[in-house]
Amino acid sequence: MDGRPLPANLSLEPLTAAHREGLAALWGDERVIRYTAIASPCGAAETEARLAQYLTAQAALPRPTVFAVTLDGRFCGAAGCLKTERENTFGLFYQLLPEVWGRGIGMLSARMALAALLRQRPQALVLADAAVENPASVRILKRLGFERTGVRRERGMEVCGFQLAPDGGLRA
Incomplete structure (x- = not known):
């Protein structure tokens, strides 16, 4: 963080089709998807398909467990906990437009999305991944109380797996 105060005007709202344009900008930006499971920038059709899957x-x-992140009422990213195939298991993610990076919004968005999930499913197992090359995400997950479960090679990079066990407790 650069010393600026954390934004009080940050909010999460349930992701809907109305966020299509913002998601297209998010998932179409190579800088954003670089450390995600998205292999290449999404065009309109891919954005539509991904949004339909989420919805x-x-x-x-x-x-809802997946949200649009808004700052001053404007879309700046997406965050949430996607249901996995495993029973009561979710995967935490957060993706932000580059213009808001370095301001603590990633940490706040991840914390808010995780808290929303744990309010409705306190016993959920929450998993997350972070590329070793992305130390900011590794720090966010550790600050939230996630523990590293291992490292694997994926899409040409080392990816750390993390887990927040049931009753593991969300940290500040």
């Missing part, structure tokens, strides 16, 4: 998965849950 379908969310429809099966009683309350």
Whole structure:
């Protein structure tokens, strides 16, 4: 962080089709997807397909676990906990537009998304990944109370797996 105060005007709102344009900018930016599971920048069709997957998965849950991140009411990213195939297991993610990097928004977004999940599913197992080359994400996960479970090679980079065990407790 650069010493600026954390933004009080940051919020999460359930992800909807209305966020399509912001998601296209997010998932179409090579800098954003560099350390994600997205192999290459998304065009319109890929953005639409990815959004449809997220919305379908969310429809099966009683309350949203995937959100648009807004700052001053404007889209600046996405964060949430996607349901995995394993019972009561979710994968935490957060992706932000480059213009808001370095301001603590990643940490706040991840914390808010994780807290939203744990309010409705306190016993959930939450997993996360972070590229070794992305120390900011590794720090965020550790600060949230995640523990490293291993390292694997994926898409030409080393990726650390992390886990927040049930009752592991969300940290500040």
